[in-house]
Each structure stands twice: as C-alpha cells, then as structure tokens.
Amino acid sequence: MRSHMQNLFIGLFLLIPLSAADVAAESLPAGEEIARRINVRDEGEVVSRFITMAMTDRSGTERVRETKSLRKYFGKEKRTIIFYLSPSNIKDTAFLTYDYPEADRDDDQWLYLPAARKVRRISASDRGDYFLGTDFTYEDIRKETKVGIEDYSWKTLGEETIDGHRCFLVEEIPVNDKTAKELGYSKVQSWIDTEIWMVRQAKYWDVAGNPLKTLQVREITLIQNIWTAHQLSVENHKTGHKTVFTFKDVNYGQSVKDEMFTEDALRRGY
Amino acid sequence: MARSYTTCGILALAGWLIAASALAESTQDDTKSSQLSKHRFSAVLESEAAYGIARDRANKMEMVLDPQWEYRWSDETRITGIARLYTEGFDHLEPGRLSQGEVSPNSRRLQLGDRTDIELREFYLRTRLWGMHLTLGKQQVVWGKADGLKLLDVVNPQNFREFILDNFDDSRIPLWTVNAEMPIGGGNLQLLWIPDRTYHRLPQADATFAFSSPLIVPQAPPGIAVNLRPLERPNNIVMDSDIGMRFSTFWHGWDLTLNYLYHFADFPVLFQSVFLAPGGATVTVNPRYERNHLIGGSFSNAFGNLTVRGEAIYNTDQFVLTMNRRDGDGVIKSGEIAYVLGLDWSGIQDTLLSVQLFQSWLLHPGDGMVRDPLDTTTTVLLRRHFLNETLETEVLWLQGVNQGDGLVRPKVSYELRDNLKIWTGFDLFYGDRKGLFGQFDRNDRLVIGMEMGI
Numbered sequence: 001m002r003s004h005m006q007n008l009f010i011g012l013f014l015l016i017p018l019s020a021a022d023v024a025a026e027s028l029p030a031g032e033e034i035a036r037r038i039n040v041r042d043e044g045e046v047v048s049r050f051i052t053m054a055m056t057d058r059s060g061t062e063r064v065r066e067t068k069s070l071r072k073y074f075g076k077e078k079r080t081i082i083f084y085l086s087p088s089n090i091k092d093t094a095f096l097t098y099d100y101p102e103a104d105r106d107d108d109q110w111l112y113l114p115a116a117r118k119v120r121r122i123s124a125s126d127r128g129d130y131f132l133g134t135d136f137t138y139e140d141i142r143k144e145t146k147v148g149i150e151d152y153s154w155k156t157l158g159e160e161t162i163d164g165h166r167c168f169l170v171e172e173i174p175v176n177d178k179t180a181k182e183l184g185y186s187k188v189q190s191w192i193d194t195e196i197w198m199v200r201q202a203k204y205w206d207v208a209g210n211p212l213k214t215l216q217v218r219e220i221t222l223i224q225n226i227w228t229a230h231q232l233s234v235e236n237h238k239t240g241h242k243t244v245f246t247f248k249d250v251n252y253g254q255s256v257k258d259e260m261f262t263e264d265a266l267r268r269g270y
Numbered sequence: 271m272a273r274s275y276t277t278c279g280i281l282a283l284a285g286w287l288i289a290a291s292a293l294a295e296s297t298q299d300d301t302k303s304s305q306l307s308k309h310r311f312s313a314v315l316e317s318e319a320a321y322g323i324a325r326d327r328a329n330k331m332e333m334v335l336d337p338q339w340e341y342r343w344s345d346e347t348r349i350t351g352i353a354r355l356y357t358e359g360f361d362h363l364e365p366g367r368l369s370q371g372e373v374s375p376n377s378r379r380l381q382l383g384d385r386t387d388i389e390l391r392e393f394y395l396r397t398r399l400w401g402m403h404l405t406l407g408k409q410q411v412v413w414g415k416a417d418g419l420k421l422l423d424v425v426n427p428q429n430f431r432e433f434i435l436d437n438f439d440d441s442r443i444p445l446w447t448v449n450a451e452m453p454i455g456g457g458n459l460q461l462l463w464i465p466d467r468t469y470h471r472l473p474q475a476d477a478t479f480a481f482s483s484p485l486i487v488p489q490a491p492p493g494i495a496v497n498l499r500p501l502e503r504p505n506n507i508v509m510d511s512d513i514g515m516r517f518s519t520f521w522h523g524w525d526l527t528l529n530y531l532y533h534f535a536d537f538p539v540l541f542q543s544v545f546l547a548p549g550g551a552t553v554t555v556n557p558r559y560e561r562n563h564l565i566g567g568s569f570s571n572a573f574g575n576l577t578v579r580g581e582a583i584y585n586t587d588q589f590v591l592t593m594n595r596r597d598g599d600g601v602i603k604s605g606e607i608a609y610v611l612g613l614d615w616s617g618i619q620d621t622l623l624s625v626q627l628f629q630s631w632l633l634h635p636g637d638g639m640v641r642d643p644l645d646t647t648t649t650v651l652l653r654r655h656f657l658n659e660t661l662e663t664e665v666l667w668l669q670g671v672n673q674g675d676g677l678v679r680p681k682v683s684y685e686l687r688d689n690l691k692i693w694t695g696f697d698l699f700y701g702d703r704k705g706l707f708g709q710f711d712r713n714d715r716l717v718i719g720m721e722m723g724i
Contacts, residue, residue, distance in 0.1 A: 039589075055658060063660075063688040087689040088312035088338070089723035106572065108523060115439055117412040121525060121570040121577050121637070133659035173589050184619070243660050262453060263525060264458045264518060268396070268403060 031154025044252035058240030076101035079261035083270035112266040128184030135234040167191040316537030318719035457519030462514040540598030546587040594638030602636035646671035675701020675708030687724035
C-alpha cells in the first residue's frame with residue numbers, strides 16, 4: 001500500500017513532462033515574431049538571376065520556361081520584373097509587380113503579352129490566381145521567400161526537423177474569408193529554419209479545407225553573404241501538377257537601373 | 271538602281287534569316303543553359319486552315335515561318351532580325367501577284383510565285399545613347415489599351431487580307447522608324463520619325479475578304495462607268511514622313527499616356543468626280559492619302575477585381591463617303607472625337623470577362639454621309655484557363671450597334687507540348703451586308719491551327 005507521500009511523488013513525476021512541454025511552448029517565439037523575422041531577413045537591395053521554370057503534369061509531360069528576373073527595393077517598396085527568354089512561342093512575355101509596404105494598398109501588376117505587343121494591367125486581387133501556368137500564385141511570386149504578415153493570424157505549433165535543420169512549425173490562418181478567398185488558402189503550415197529564418201517547407205489547404213499543395217525549398221546557400229534558395233518546388237495534390245523553379249547566376253551586386261522596372265521596360269524586353 | 275540594291279539587300283537578309291532558322295535547333299541549347307549567348311536564333315512555325323461554311327469550301331491553308339535572330343553586343347545594345355516565309359495553298363486571301371502599291375519599295379515582299387512570299391518583318395538596332403533608348407530600323411510601335419479594335423494603335427498600318435481576324439501582331443505592318451525614348455519628368459517620352467511611306471494593305475476585289483460595304487467602298491449607280499485612277503502616294507521621304515510622340519507616366523496608380531501623331535491616314539480617301547459625256551456618265555475615283563493630326567491619350571488602373579482602361583483621340587481630318595450627288599468630290603471632311611472604355615473583371619479564378627464600348631463622333635457631319643455621325647461598337651470577351659493554362663477557351667463578340675451587325679469568335683486552344691499549341695474555333699459574321707461586319711456574312715468559317723516554337 002502506497003503512502004500519500006508516494007502518490008504525491010508519482011503525481012509530481014507525471015506533471016514534470018507536462019510542465020516542461022508547457023515551458024518549452026512558452027519559450028518558442030510567437031508566430032507573428034517568426035513572420036517578422038522572416039521578413040526582416042536580408043535579401044539584398046537588388047538581385048539579378050535566371051530562373052528555370054519546369055512544370056510537369058500528372059502524365060509526366062514537362063514544359064520548361066527560361067526566364068530572367070530582376071528585383072529591386074525602392075525604400076520599402078519592392079519591384080520585380082520577369083522576362084521570358086524561351087521557348088520561342090512565349091519568348092518576350094514579361095511580368096512586372098510593385099509590392100507596397102502599406103497593408104491597405106493594393107499592389108500594382110502588369111503583364112506584357114508579345115502576341116498583342118501590349119502591356120495589360122492586372123488586377124491585384126488576382127493574387128490567388130496561378131502565375132502563368134505554374135503552381136505558384138501571383139502572391140507567391142511577389143513575396144518570393146517572404147510572407148504576408150497582415151494576411152494571416154500566426155500561431156507557433158512547435159519544432160520539427162526538415163532535411164536535418166531545426167525548424168519552427170507555424171500555422172497561418174487567413175484573417176477573414178475575403179482574404180482566404182483572395183489567396184486561395186484556408187490554412188498554411190510552414191516550417192521555418194530557426195537559424196536563417198527561411199521557410200524550408202510549407203503545406204497549403206484550399207478554401208474548402210482540403211490539402212492543396214506542398215512547397216519545398218532546397219539548396220539554400222550563402223551568396224554574397226545572403227541566404228539564397230536555389231530550388232523551389234511545389235506539388236499540387238489536387239491536380240498532380242508540379243512546378244520546380246531553379247535559380248542560377250544569382251547576383252546581389254549587379255547595378256540595375258530604376259527604369260528597368262517600368263511599363264516601357266516590359267515592352268522593350270530583355 | 272540604288273533603291274533596287276537596297277531592296278535586294280533587305281530581301282537577302284530575310285532569306286538568310288530563314289535559312290539560319292534551320293540551325294536554330296543546334297543553338298537552342300545555348301539558350302536553355304540560361305546564359306544569354308551573343309547570338310540567339312529561334313523560330314515559330316504557324317499553320318492555319320479555314321473552311322468556309324456558307325460557301326462550303328476550304329478558303330485558307332497557310333504556313334508561316336518566322337525565324338528570329340538576335341545579336342547582343344552588350345546588355346544595352348542588340349540587333350534583332352525577324353523574317354517571314356509565307357505560303358498559302360489556295361491563294362484566296364491575296365490572289366495572284368500583288369501590286370504592293372501601298373507599300374514603300376524597301377518594305378515590299380519578295381513574291382515567289384502567286385502563293386509564296388518572303389518578307390523582312392523587323393530589323394532593328396536597339397541601344398542606349400545619351401540617356402536615350404534608341405530603336406532604329408524596321409519595327410512595330412504599338413500604342414493604346416484597347417483590344418480588338420484600334421484607336422491609338424495606328425502608328426503602323428495593317429494588312430486586311432483577313433479583315434480583322436488575323437492576330438494584330440501578324441497583320442500589323444512594321445515600318446522603318448527612328449524611335450527614341452527618354453526618361454523625363456518622372457515619365458517616359460517617346461519620339462518617332464517614320465520615313466517609311468507604307469499604308470494599309472487592302473484586299474483586291476476578288477479576294478475572300480474584299481471590302482464591299484458602302485461604308486468603305488463608293489457604290490456607283492447602275493449604268494454608270496467607273497474609272498479607278500492609280501493610287502497617289504506621298505513621295506517625299508522627308509516632307510511626307512510621319513512623326514509622333516508619346517509621354518507615358520505612372521501617377522498615383524494610374525498608367526497615363528499622352529499621344530500625338532502627324533501622319534498620313536492609312537486608308538486612301540476615294541475622291542470622286544463625275545464626267546457627263548454623250549455616251550453616258552463616268553465616275554472617276556482618285557484614291558489619295560491625306561494628312562491627319564491625331565491627339566489623344568490613354569489610361570488604366572486596377573480596383574480590386576476590376577481593371578479600368580481607356581483611350582480617347584481627336585482626329586483633325588477624317589474623310590467619310592457621301593451619297594449626296596451634289597457633293598463635289600464624294601467625300602466629307604470632318605474632325606472626329608473617338609474613345610474606348612474597357613472594363614476587365616477577374617472575380618472568378620482563371621477567368622477574365624472584358625467589355626468595351628467604342629464610340630466615334632464626327633464633329634462636322636454632312637448631307638448624305640454613309641455613316642451616322644455617332645457610331646458605336648461594343649465588344650465582350652470571356653476567357654477561361656484550365657489545366658495550368660494549357661487549355662484556354664474564349665468567346666469574343668463584337669457588335670456594331672448602328673448597323674446591327676457583328677462578329678462572334680469562339681475558340682479553344684491547347685498547349686500539347688512545351689512548344690506546340692493547337693487550336694480550333696469559328697469566325698461567325700452576322701447582320702446587314704452593308705455593315706462593316708455584315709459584309710462578310712457569307713465568310714463564316716471553321717478554323718484549325720497549330721503553332722510550334724523551334
């Protein structure tokens with residue numbers, strides 16, 4: 001027969017792991033703090049790179065686009081331009097976006113279609129639409145490896161290891177139905193590297209709550225002292241379609257003129 | 271002799287580009303390495319066939335090869351050449367040998383028989399000099415925001431061999447142009463000098479899409495002979511050249527342009543005179559190009575799911591045919607104000623609904639004019655993508671409000687492979703035969719086509 005003292009010890013022993021877990025959870029940074037750390041990570045004032053976009057459908061048919069991408073910060077405003085170099089039938093297609101820091105200001109976007117030789121203004125609320133046949137949305141393209149803090153409520157779920165790297169697991173829920181519909185997601189879970197504050201993996205659920213797609217970020221290396229992902233792959237679980245972006249010749253030191261980020265530059269091409 | 275040497279040189283260059291496209295496959299790997307090599311060759315092969323439903327006969331079987339060569343000296347200097355080998359199996363769109371009277375000698379096509387042409391489409395040097403972007407050579411300059419119909423997009427003339435059914439990129443006729451663009455006042459100023467005196471290519475009387483509407487072609491009363499005089503072309507390379515300028519800027523979310531073009535309008539004015547003789551009356555038609563000042567502008571902005579865009583122009587000298595027999599020359603000169611307002615809605619994923627309203631208002635209408643002083647056209651475009659944009663469906667509907675005629679174009683296209691696209695669709699005209707669209711009421715057709723990047 002155990003004494004009251006023994007029961008007390010057993011009870012305390014059982015409580016210890018729970019308390020440790022609680023302490024651990026409390027010691028994890030808050031979701032918003034992790035998102036903020038992602039967005040303050042240095043990504044260079046300017047970057048120039050080639051991006052190979054490989055798209056594969058369920059049957060294994062592959063389409064490959066070669067592009068040149070330039071991105072430059074104008075204060076806190078981020079401008080990105082992408083020129084398509086091949087294949088020849090879509091060559092010279094180009095996309096320009098102005099990503100503003102103000103949460104209540106829509107971004108501005110333009111698309112140059114060589115078949116019409118005209119620049120078309122694109123509605124910024126198309127951000128949940130898929131970008132030119134890829135599995136990345138216009139919003140994904142604009143944000144690159146950054147996140148839209150104001151679009152989600154953020155919650156840290158714990159820690160996990162991805163490819164041998166310790167990561168925070170964060171859940172993101174759109175702030176309202178309108179935002180969820182615009183983004184095309186009802187929930188996102190992201191695994192963020194605790195050392196370099198870069199998303200290494202993310203899972204997305206569609207607005208109906210079904211698993212939608214998985215993003216994997218690979219080949220992260222330091223270039224000119226800036227952590228740089230060289231491969232982004234997305235697999236859409238509903239369609240079986242997959243997109244892999246491979247980055248080459250990444251250069252944060254290249255001089256890029258401001259006028260490269262204009263409607264006229266879209267028209268002139270690269 | 272000097273002119274013929276120039277023409278031969280230009281056509282030889284076009285031939286070289288076509289021959290070089292055969293090597294494109296061997297150089298393709300250079301591009302795929304994503305390192306821009308100094309030389310880049312590519313080509314697009316397009317084939318389209320059409321079956322005339324009302325006439326119950328095939329009326330088009332064309333193949334177009336567009337090889338493109340680019341040489342980059344540096345990031346800011348490159349030279350681009352685009353040639354075209356065009357062959358058409360039935361010879362119904364541009365029957366026989368073409369006179370090419372509307373085309374300046376250095377822009378003409380080399381005709382290899384009735385059904386095959388070689389053309390130097392574009393050939394220009396693009397560089398940066400004294401803070402300006404210079405594009406020198408044969409090129410297309412595209413202004414405006416409208417789809418399907420043109421108000422500001424009139425810098426380059428158009429080939430109407432398929433009325434407005436051809437892609438504008440294909441039907442637009444490139445011109446030898448000096449094009450300078452410079453940043454100024456927070457915007458961009460473009461200056462154009464166009465010594466190339468090439469104008470719209472209009473289909474011959476026996477072509478499938480020959481114009482017959484009285485809005486365009488004067489109608490001689492029965493029993494009156496018609497004497498069509500040769501086309502009077504402007505012939506001074508300096509005094510008869512076109513000049514243009516455009517200032518574009520981005521202001522508080524608005525894309526704005528101001529445009530000015532001093533040009534010869536690309537449709538010849540059909541001046542008419544009547545001679546009464548004992549044997550009967552004869553109408554002599556003197557086609558002549560006339561000068562016009564075009565002043566205009568455009569705008570676009572996005573608000574949520576909606577994109578708003580528009581153009582407005584003022585033409586100082588528009589010429590409209592008149593049926594008034596007391597009129598001295600059969601045409602009325604008037605100023606014109608015209609505008610287009612377009613709304614693009616993309617509230618449903620992968621779907622675009624676009625509507626446009628075009629209106630043209632003649633400021634000084636005259637008696638017997640063949641068109642109304644206020645002319646209205648509307649367009650509706652519904653487009654949806656499927657399967658990661660490999661499958662595209664669309665319907666374009668153009669409606670001429672005044673004549674009650676129009677054109678409906680349903681189309682489905684599918685990207686079979688990375689560089690191979692196929693499509694099929696209908697071009698369905700309806701309405702009064704006197705209308706701009708209705709004149710082709712018997713030209714309804716089923717179209718199939720393919721495009722391959724090489």
